[in-house]
Amino acid sequence: MRLVMEKRSETPLWLMVVSPLIAVGLPVLAAIIMFTLLGKDPARALYVYFIDPISDSWGLQEVAVKATPLVLIALGLAVCYRANVWNIGAEGQFLLGAMAGGWLAVITHGSTQGPWLLPAMMMLGALAGACWALIPGVLRTRFGANEILTSLMLVYVAEYLLDYLVRGPWRDPGGFNMPQTVIFEPEAVLPLLMEGGRLNIGTPIMLVMVVAFAILMGRTLKGFEIRLVGEAPRAARFAGFSEKGLVLTVFAISGALAGLAGMLEAAGTVKQLQPGISPGYGFTAIIVAFLGRLNPVGCLVAGIFIAITFIGGENAQIMLRLPLDATRVLQGLLLFFVLACDSLLLYRFRFVREARA
Amino acid sequence: MDATQPLLLAEGITKRFGALAANDHVDLRVMPGEIHALLGENGAGKSTLVKIIYGLLRADAGRLLWQGRAFAAESPRAARRAGIGMVFQHFSLFDALTVAENVALSLDDAGTAKDVAGRLGDVSRAYGLPLEPAREVWRLSVGERQRVEIVRCLMQDPRLLILDEPTSVLTPQECEGLFETLARIRAEGRAVLYISHKLEEVRRICEAATILRGGRVVERCDPRQETAGSLARMMVGGDVPALRHDHMLAETPVRLAVSALSLPASDAHGIALRDVSLAVRQGEILGIAGVAGNGQDELFAAISGEVLSPSVAVAIDGVAMGQADINERRRKGAAFVPEERLGHAAAPRLRLTENALLSGHATNGFVAQGMVDRGRLRSFVDGVVRAFDVRKGPADPEARALSGGNLQKFVVGREIARKPGLLVVAQPTWGVDAGAAAIIRQALADLAEQGSAVLVISQDLDELLEIADRIAVMFVGRLSPAVPVTEASRESLGLLMGGAES
Incomplete structure (x- = not known):
C-alpha cells in the first residue's frame, strides 16, 4: 500500500464547507489532549475557552471589540495574499495608523474642536498605514526586494518609533513618567454604541468594510484583477493588467485598513497611545485571513472565532491558571490545520495497492 | 537472444485516475529489432502506458514481461538498468551546462564530464548524431537538444528506446536524419517504441503499430499496409471532416x-x-x-x-x-x-x-x-x-x-x-x-x-x-x-x- 496525492481537477462544494470545520475540529481535539496533559479537565477548559466568552453580554461585547481590528486587518491582508503579495507587516501599519490618528488627538488636546476631528483622525490613520505599507511595495516593484522581509522588519521600526514618541515628545507631562500620552479628549474618542457598554462605532465600520470588500472581490473588475494576478501572472499580463501597479494598490489597501484599525483601537478602546497598544493584532490577523479562506465574509467569521479564543485565553489564565502560551499554541494549531486542509482541497489522497509484478 | 520471443510484453495493463481509466486492459507486444508505433489521439492513454513501462507510474492491474521475465520498474532508474531508455517530448537538460556535463549527470554509472566526453563522441559518431560535447546546451537548436537526449539514452546500451513525438520539433531534413539513426538502432537488434501522430512517417518507418482509443487497444496493424487515412480512422473512430477553404491571393487592404x-x-x-x-x-x-x-x-x-x-x-x-x-x-x-x-x-x-x-x-x-x-x-x-x-x-x-x-x-x-x-x-x-x-x-x-x-x-x-x-x-x-x-x-x-x- 502506498499513499498518493493527486491534484483535484475540481473541488467539490461539500469539501469547501467541510474543510474549515475540520480545521476547527482537529485543533479542538489537539486542545483536549493538551489540556489533559497539563492536568486540567478538558471539558471545563473548552467551556472556559469557547463558551464562557459568548455566554453573556459583557463577553459578547469584548469579543466584538477584539474582533474589530482583527477583521479589519485581515480584510486587507486577504486582498494582498490573493494577489500573491506577502505583506506580513500589518502590525507596523497598524501602529503607524494609531500614531497618526493619535498625533491629531495629542496636538488638539486641551482645546475644543468640531466634529471634524474623528473623521480626520480616521483619514490620517488610514493614510499613514497605507504609506507605511507602500515602502515594502515600492522596494519590491523598484528593486525586487522580498516584501516578506521588508514588511516584517518595518514592524520593528514602527514599534520603536511608537516607543520613542510616548517616552519622548508625546509623553503625558502629568503621567508620572509613564510611557504614554495624555488620555484623549472625549471629542477624539469613538462614541459608544450603548451607554455603559464597551462597543464603539468601530464595529459597525468594520461590518461595512466586510460588505464593501465582499463586493470588491466578488463583483468588480478590480477584484478580478487582484485574483488573476495572484493566480496566473502571465495570464494577467495577457489580460492587460499591470502587476507592478497592482502590487502597490494592494499594499496601499491593506496598509490603509491596518492603519484605520490602529487608529480605531487607539481612539476607541485604549483612548491614548502607549507601547502595548496592540497585543499582536497585525500578526494574529494573518491567521484570521487564512482561516477565513482569504474571503471577506470568511474573515469576519474567523475574526470572531479567534477573538473568542483571545477572551477565552484570558479567562483561562484567571480561572484555570493556564499560561498565555497555551492560547498561542492553540492559535498556532489552528493555522497549521487550516493549511493542512488547504492541501485536502487541492489534492485527493488515496491509498493504492501495488501492481502485481 | 531468441528473435521470436517478445522483448516487451504487456498484458492487461490498467491504470485509473479517479473515475477515468487512462489504460483499460492494454496489451502490447514489442519484438526485438522492431520499430513499433504507438498511435492514438491526445488522451488515448499513450503517455500513461509508456510511463508505466518506464517506471514513472505504476499500473493498478496487469503485468509486464521483459525478455520473457516478469518485470515492474520501481523507478526510471530501474527501467534504465533493465535496458529501457526514454526520450521525452519536453527535454530535461540543464541549459547552463555543457552537453558532456548534462550526459554525465544523468548516467547512473557517472564518471566525470571528461570521461564521458570520449564515450559520447564514439556513440554520436556511430549513430550519425553529430554533437559537440563541450558546447553549452542553451546554444543548441531544438534538434540538437534532442540528439543529446537520444545519445544519452544510447550510452546506456538500451534494448528498448521509447521516443515520444520526436519529430514534432524537427525540420523535415532533421527528421530524415533521425530516421537514419533509427534504422541503425534497429539494425543492431534494438527495438523502438515510437509515439507519433504523424501518420505518413509512421507508415514509412514502423513495421508494427498498436492503436489506442479511450484507453483501450482498438487495433493492431502493419502500418506499411495501411494508408494515412485508414490509420486516422482507426485513431479517431470515424471520419475527420475535411477543411473547406479556398486559398485567397487578392490584393485586399x-x-x-x-x-x-x-x-x-x-x-x-x-x-x-x-x-x-x-x-x-x-x-x-x-x-x-x-x-x-x-x-x-x-x-x-x-x-x-x-x-x-x-x-x-x-x-x-x-x-x-x-x-x-x-x-x-x-x-x-x-x-x-x-x-x-x-x-x-x-x-x-x-x-x-x-x-x-x-x-x-x-x-x-x-x-x-x-x-x-x-x-x-x-x-x-x-x-x-x-x-x-x-x-x-x-x-x-x-x-x-x-x-x-x-x-x-x-x-x-x-x-x-x-x-x-x-x-x-x-x-x-x-x-x-x-x-x-x-x-x-x-x-x-x-x-x-x-x-x-x-x-x-x-x-x-x-x-x-x-x-x-x-x-x-x-x-x-x-x-x-x-x-x-x-x-x-x-x-x-x-x-x-x-x-x-x-
Missing part, C-alpha cells in the same frame, strides 16, 4: 503590418527579433512556420502588445500601435490566442466565465462602472460553448478541469466570437485531438472568409500547408518573405526552417 521590427532578447536564453516584416491582408491566413524557439514567442508578444516595440513597427489597420498596450490593440479589433493554454491564455483555477472576462473585459461590454455583468458573461460563455462544441461538464467549471482540446476550443472560440478584424494565434491545435483540431481550423478559415486577417504561428508544417494562403518561415529571429502556399514545397520550407538562405 493590409490589416496587420509589421515593419522592420527588431527587439533585443529579453534574457540570456531568449531570441532577438531582427528586422522582421510581414503583412496580413483582409481575408487571408498568413502562416509562420519554424522550429520552436526561433523567435515565434517574441514575435507574438510584440504583436499582441505584451512587449512594446517602436510605434511604427506594428500597425493595425494602418494605425501605428507599437507602443499601445494589449487592450488598446484589442479595442482596435485585434484578438490573440497564445500558445500556452493554461497559465497564459487562461487561468487554471478561475472559472470559464472569469476566463472570458480575462481577454474580453476591455472590449466585450462585460464591465460597467467597474462592476462585472455576470449575466452577460454567462450568456457569452454559453454562446462560445455551443458554437465550438466545448464539452465542459458542470455549468461553469474551472479552466483546468477541461481537457486540452476543449480548453483550446474555448480560448479560440472566445476570441472568434468577438468577430475580430485581426486574429493572431499561436499553435492553434497543439496537443489537440483530431476532431477538435478540425473544428478550430475550420473556424479560422471561416473567419478569414468573412474578411478578417488571420496570422497563424505553428510548428506543424502540415497544418500550415492546409490552412494558410501564404507561408513565411522564422529562423533565429529572422522572418523569410512569405510565399503563396501554392508555390511552397515541404522541401523549400524545410530548408528555410533549418536556416538556409532563401
